[in-house]
Amino acid sequence: MSLQTRLMTAVIGFVSLILVIVAIITSATLGRTLEDQLDEKVSSNAHQLVRVTQAFAPSSATARNILTGPLAPPVGVLFVVSSPVTGYSGAVVESSAGDELTGTLEALTETQMAEVAAALRDSSVATVALTDLGSYRIMALPADNGVLVVTGLPRDDIQSQLTQLLTVIALATIGGLILLALTTAITIRVGLRPLRAVASTATRVANQQLDRGEVSITERVPASEADPRTETGLVGASLNTLLDHVDASLAARQKNEEQMRRFVADASHELRTPLASIRGYSELSLRALRQGGADDAGAIESTTSSLERIQAQSLRMTRLVEDLLLLARLDEGRELIYGTVDLAQLALEGLSDARPTAADHHWGIEVPDEPVTIVGDAGRIHQVIANLLANARTHTPAGTTITLAVTREGEEAVLRVHDDGPGIDPALRDELFARFARGDSSRARQTGGTGLGLAIVKAIVEGHGGDISVASEPGDTTFTVRLPVTPANPSPAAEPED
Template identity: 40%
Template sequence: MAIVIVVAIALAGATTLGTRHILSSQLDRQLDTASARQATHPGTGTCASIPGRGPAPGSDVLGNLLSSIFVARCANGQVSASMVAEGEVNSTVTTTYPEALGELLAVPADGHRRDVDLTGLGAYRVLSQVRDGTVYVVALPMESVNHAVNALLVLEAGLTVLALTTAGVVCRRVIVTSIKPLNRLAATANQVSELDLDSGEVNLPVRVPPTLSDPATEVGQVGYAFNHMLNNVEGALEARQRSETKVRQFVADASHELRNPLASIRGYAELTHRAAHDTPEPVRHAIDRIEAQATRMSSLVEDMLLLARLDNDQTFDLVPTDLVELVLNAVSDSRAAGTDHTWTLDLPDDPVTVAADPDRLTQVITNVLSNARKHTPPGTLVATSVSIADGLATVRIADTGPGIPESVRDTVFERFARADTARTASKEGSTGLGLSIVAAVMEAHQGSVHLDSRPVGPGSEPAGDQPGQHGTTVVLTLPLA
């Protein structure tokens, strides 16, 4: 519409200028004719003019030029002026329009046509030239030209508005009709974008209908390409699912098969440790390390097996569980394991009952507390609280440690993810599965886990010893039973 408006204005302007030029050219020809006959018609502004009113010789030529003015200034300074009106010559211009007469005599006598706005008379086209020592001035009114141009402008404005309105209505209808297929393509794309494609078995039943996927049309080419893309995406998702299934099955099988050898290694290590009273110290130390690493590997295998089971079936035997009791026991155990930390509890007086698997939920809370103990320096405050709001039970575990760097903050719940070593002063090994188990178990409980961390800046000291000023906060949310 903007382009149409610009084109319409340009055409209207060009038409108006062209029409004005044509009418002005016609007026100039009349001006030349009147100027050529001025000297041969006494009484029409010549030195031979007789004052008074009467028929003008040659009025048959000048009679159609109403309000035309003829002025002659002779060599002796005498001025004669006449106005043609209704076929007669009025020679009283000198006294009737003295200001207009002065303006006409001020026009340079160089033979060039000029537009002059005469006082009391309006716009005139004026030609002034010198012949035989006499200055002849002819002025023809431009009222007809201006009237025609103004009428043309009004007509063009009306036609332009009508044309724009019609074009707008027609073009809108045509465009709306034309883009309906594109809207259907967009609706299909929106349906696909709302599907959960990040994991699991994915089915893409959405396709562009055959009527919109005919390559013979432009829209059909887009629809055909879109369907082809969906087919490729579906194939890639199926291949990814098959690969994930194989990996999960392998992890589950490997974890299961590793349990027995690891149990044997731990058993023989314990047996050797008990029987080796006279064994040299280096050998006893080696046996202790074998037993410790076998225990650690057994824990890793159990975690991997748990994650594999959760991937295959995220259902637990949920029973009403007192969350307060679980938190109290978990913090007590963590306090016994981390006597160099400061542990605080903020628990409600009444039980907080949630539908949960007690063992798995205890594992979740223990994992979070264990991370707060392992990955913070001695003397760190770890505050744990339980609250209820909007039908949800919330467990908040906050520490005043160094915090988690922003570069790894978004991946802490992924498997085998580990925070920067700057966060921890502990020498205890980490498998990187603790928080991934937390996320998987919370999802299986229809709950959620959220982490917020404010690392201490380089070279700066903690602003205080209260959680929230710095450190890491983990929030576990569960629906009430």
């Protein structure tokens, strides 16, 4: 059964049980109360009739004589007299009016009086079912003149009232249960509407082709059905949160796949150029040797030149492969060997190495008098400094001033590389640290490169738990590296490979 059916069955069944119990208790309580009231009336009539009977002699003490006297008993009173002289006599008052009896009396048959006598055999008060008369409550009392008086009243009124009560309770119960069923069905249906919205949203999401082309999950549970203040609404809100996370994960996966495809394409392009050169020069050398022979001076010179070019392209390809391998190891959290590093000393060494490579630039350095000591990989941090200086040197014209500064700010060591060159195109800043990123036309690239320098810088800095940022405008470009003095979770040192 559905949840709605189970809830309705449970609620209606439980309420029905309560109503039945209440009806039984109510009818029993009312029946007991009516029985007590009837007993009081029977007792009152019995004592009254005993007083009247005591005025008659035993020879004249019959039911008809007593009931036709000045007494006006109520309709339905049963009266039986047992006289030692006249024997048994009994009657039932059929109707009366005024102070005296004006109706008729119906004499009791022998069978009926025998039924009365049998009911009173063990008790002075009893309930008896009389033939043709129905159920009566009777009481026996002795009179002073030796006459036994039995008085009774019918129980029809009690049974009629109980029947009416049970009928009213049954009708009210049925009507109440019908109303309860309708109300419960509407309430449950409205209450479960957010769950149906969740199921519908989940079905639509399940039917999406998430493995083809661009993926984006736009389906959400409506806000009206995702109120976290209610239990069912909380399910919708949780599903929306889950879909947000899945959508973000799919977007990140797609972005990574696009970056990977672009990375493979860029790497292939970078490798294709030196490989094509190596193939061309090797074919040229082979052709020269075949045409001129091993002793031909021209062939030897051509072959030597080709081999030099092959060596240069091989070195270029080797640097590219090494850079790619370094990035892969850094991505895996390897390749860092931690130790105590004086960042100021590394800055001085890095600037000393960079200055001879660009004598047409102006170089400056700002370091404090005290050492700026951090925990890190000295070789990789030196590579960060060298790459940043090479980037500034390569993408700025002659006469540009490049300044390297090192400071200590709280628990961070800060390294800044500033130049007053033409600046970086704002459109390229978001991809500046991407792999195989190239400088734009505002920075004339004077030497060839793989486009991995800044990507390596970013990977090394983040491997140390730091971050790198850039601020650039014409005449003012600054790369800022922030490194924690002590990394939170130093990565294990990489093991050497064969």
